[in-house]
Amino acid sequence: MEDQRKYGSDAIGVLVMSYGTPESLDQVEAYYTHIRRGKPPTAEQLDDLVRRYEKIVGGFFPLRRNTDRQVEALQATLDREYPDLKFVCYQGLKHAAPFIEDGVRAMAADGITRAVGVVLAPHYSSMSVGGYVKRAQAAAEEVGVAMSFVESYHLHPKLIEALADRVRRALKKFTEVDAEEVKVLFTAHSLPERILQMNDPYPEQLLETSRAVAERTGVTDWQFAWQSAGQTGEKWLGPDVLEELERLHSEEGVDYALVCPIGFVSDHLEVLYDLDIEAQALAGKLGLHLERTEMLNTEPLYMETLADVVRGKVVEAGVGS
Ligand SMILES: CC1=C(CCC(=O)O)c2cc3nc(cc4[nH]c(cc5[nH]c(cc1n2)c(C)c5CCC(=O)O)c(CCC(=O)O)c4C)C(CCC(=O)O)=C3C
Ligand SMILES: [Fe+2]
Incomplete structure (x- = not known):
């Protein structure tokens, strides 16, 4: 043959x-x-x-x-x-x-x-x-x-630079205020909370990426939030980005927020629906100016x-x- x-x-x-x-x-x-x-x-x-x-x-x-x-x-x-x-x-x-x-x-x-x-x-x-x-x-x-x-x-210098570049560009969309007035929220796909008992590196790696991008861009007002949690009956990692946007707005008077979904690398459902439709609808209701960084794609x-x-x-x- x-x-x-x-x-x-x-x-x-x-x-x-x-x-x-x-x-x-x-x-x-x-x-x-x-x-x-x-x-x-x-x-x-x-x-x-x-x-x-x-x-x-x-x-x-x-x-x-x-x-x-x-x-x-x-x-x-x-x-x-x-x-x-x-x-x-x-x-x-x-x-x-x-x-x-x-x-x-x-x-x-x-x-x-x-x-x-x-x-x-x-x-x-x-x-x-x-x-x-x-x-x-x-x-x-x-x-x-x-x-x-x-x-x-998650800490590769070229990845960090690519993400930092997207944060810088997105911050420019807030033409009505200085960049310092914008709260930056880094996000990733939530997972069931039981991964914490497994000593899983996921949460810490996500924080490391967030810190590195914040440092590289000089962003000081940032935090991390989870998104797209499943409805499986068990508890998933929080805070959820939607709840956090609502809390930041009502408790801390945040009116400008930039979401940077560092856990994803492509335009897809979690970004185009969960952020661009669902989170944007909430922001509209709250009267909060919300932007999202562009995805890495190619x-x-x-x-x-x-x-x-x-x-x-x-x-x-x-x-x-
Ligand atoms: C950690 C993680 C990533 C990031 C890392 C990676 O990329 O691997 C990721 C990415 C993605 N998740 C995606 C889609 C979905 N994930 C779901 C459900 C779930 N995701 C989970 C975890 C993750 N998911 C888990 C633990 C479940 C619950 C499963 C269960 O029931 O035990 C469901 C079910 C319905 C719902 O929950 O919404 C959908 C439709 C799409 C494709 C979107 C598109 O097609 O454009 C992408 C890139
Ligand atoms: Fe998923």
């Missing part, structure tokens, strides 16, 4: 992992069921999610296209920055096709024997990045690909961050150098 392998032993696979999103409204139910580990949502829960997607999609699901573009841009950045290494990028999504396991199998089918895994989320939690890594590692063992993983890159400094940490893993493993 003819050899189907595309690449020789010099190629290094890069499994670029991301959350995944439906590609059409009729896929929302299967997607939501996957997020809930096989348990279908109630009709009410499904309706609610479909309605949120309807408000942001405008005919397409932004995260689908953004992930494609990020992976293409990372490939181009790796080719440009490290022409001596032959990196080949594959997508592996947590809750949609191509799933993490599909990405690993595609690498193996192409003849890849060693690879680096990286998640399009800068902060490590056993419930987020840890879950991606576990699945990729299990699939890699099955098909005989040797993998190492980037666990976090920002070159972000792509260079990813390329650098991926290459770092290769150097660590002593291969290709």
Whole structure:
């Protein structure tokens, strides 16, 4: 039989992992069921999610296209920055096709024997990045690909610079006041509060990124808040950004706020709905001027961050150098 392998032993696979999103409204139910580990949502829960997607999609699901573009841009950045290494990028999504396991199998089918895994989320939690890594590692063992993983890159200087740049630009939108009058709220996806008992690094890494960006921009009036908590019956990390905006306005007289969602790297539901629609509606009701920093998407400094940490893993493993 003819050899189907595309690449020789010099190629290094890069499994670029991301959350995944439906590609059409009729896929929302299967997607939501996957997020809930096989348990279908109630009709009410499904309706609610479909309605949120309807408000942001405008005919397409932004995260689908953004992930494609990020992976293409990372490939181009790796080719440009490290022409001596032959990196080949594959997508592996947590809750949609191509799933993490599909990405690993595609690498193996192409003849890849060693690879680096990286998640399009800068902060490590056993419930987020840890879950991606576990699945990729299990699939890699099955098909005989040797993998190492980037666990976090939340203080990479180029990432901090990219975020700082966005904070500076967004602060300029408050033309009616000095930047010092604006409260900056760094946010990330909430997680169940039980991660605190697990000594999970997620909250501390998020604070470290917040501090670094604040320092870099000279912002002194900032705090951290959680967003997009699930309704699962158990307690999630707080304070929630919506409650915090309301409290800041009523108790501290805050009239100007900038939200900087450092836990996310792409325009998607949590940003385009939870912040741009839900939080903006609240701000409108309160009479508070709320702005949001732009997402990183294919920002070159972000792509260079990813390329650098991926290459770092290769150097660590002593291969290709
Ligand atoms: C830590 C974390 C990140 C950041 C790190 C990373 O990126 O990995 C993240 C990102 C995202 N989360 C996303 C979407 C959703 N997450 C949900 C539900 C949940 N997220 C959780 C955690 C996280 N999620 C958890 C613990 C649940 C509860 C699950 C359960 O029931 O046990 C639900 C269900 C309904 C709801 O709760 O809203 C949806 C629709 C999208 C895609 C948006 C789009 O398609 O544009 C993105 C990027
Ligand atoms: Fe989520």
